[in-house]
Amino acid sequence: QVQLIQSGAEVKKPGASVKVSCKVSGYTLSELSIYWVRQAPGTGLEAMGGFDAAEDETIYAQQFQARVTMTEDTSTDTAYMELSSLRSEDTALYYCATYFILGTNYYVFWGQGTLVTVSS
Amino acid sequence: DIVMTQSPHSLPVTPGEPASISCRSSQSLLYSNGYNHLEWYLQKPGQSPQLLIYLGSYRASGVPDRFSGSGSGTDFTLKISRVEAEDVGVYYCMQALHTPRTFGQGTRVEIK
Numbered sequence: 001q002v003q004l005i006q007s008g009a010e011v012k013k014p015g016a017s018v019k020v021s022c023k024v025s026g027y028t029l030s031e032l033s034i035y036w037v038r039q040a041p042g043t044g045l046e047a048m049g050g051f052d053a054a055e056d057e058t059i060y061a062q063q064f065q066a067r068v069t070m071t072e073d074t075s076t077d078t079a080y081m082e083l084s085s086l087r088s089e090d091t092a093l094y095y096c097a098t099y100f101i102l103g104t105n106y107y108v109f110w111g112q113g114t115l116v117t118v119s120s
Numbered sequence: 121d122i123v124m125t126q127s128p129h130s131l132p133v134t135p136g137e138p139a140s141i142s143c144r145s146s147q148s149l150l151y152s153n154g155y156n157h158l159e160w161y162l163q164k165p166g167q168s169p170q171l172l173i174y175l176g177s178y179r180a181s182g183v184p185d186r187f188s189g190s191g192s193g194t195d196f197t198l199k200i201s202r203v204e205a206e207d208v209g210v211y212y213c214m215q216a217l218h219t220p221r222t223f224g225q226g227t228r229v230e231i232k
Contacts, residue, residue, distance in 0.1 A: 035219065035221055037221075037223075044210070044212065044223060044224075044225050044226040045161075045163075045212055045226070046223070047121070047220035047221050047222045047223060048220065049219065049220045050219055050220060050221070051219075052218075055219070059219040059220060060220065061121055061220040061222075062121055095168060099216070105181055106171075106174045106175070106178070106180065107171070107180070107181065108159070108171040108174075108180075110168035110169060111168070112168065113168060
């Protein structure tokens with residue numbers, strides 16, 4: 001069983017940066033491909049990007065390319081998502097997620113979400 | 121990035137009746153392995169999304185058999201054969217062929 005435990009809620013001012021962590025347990029980070037999704041209040045799920053195992057690189061969604069950095073620390077099995085130049089529209093619940101294949105079964109695991117509030 | 125389009129946005133349903141949600145992708149999701157890399161999720165209030173269907177038509181572990189997925193290429197459908205009260209929430213399709221994995225806008229299913 002894979003568990004993804006995310007860091008706690010953050011309150012940031014416009015123009016600042018935020019770094020959200022996602023700790024993996026049950027398996028090692030190097031065995032998984034982590035991706036990030038956000039959900040603004042009352043809206044749908046928005047893809048931010050993630051690690052593409054086939055390309056062996058991290059790929060970002062076009063609308064976040066200039067402001068987001070996703071990194072991994074395999075020594076602590078922790079993935080990070082840093083978003084810079086924050087604005088009020090970035091107020092959202094940020095999720096990390098991963099997929100896992102075990103035998104003939106396919107599983108998707110989500111973190112509990114990290115609420116980021118951007119306010120002056 | 122692949123654009124996913126869902127319809128309808130809202131779906132009032134009567135318990136015991138069937139329901140259907142459509143999803144269209146801007147590029148084919150049929151991979152050379154013969155599988156369509158399309159997933160369906162249900163997000164209940166205050167919860168993370170839960171996987172219902174993967175590879176277009178395969179039910180995830182523990183998902184009731186009243187849920188079924190169909191379609192190929194760019195057009196997909198999620199069907200609920202007989203809606204139950206616990207099925208309310210927002211349903212999303214998501215393409216899993218390319219990174220970033222992108223989602224439809226969501227379909228809110230509510231009981232009439």
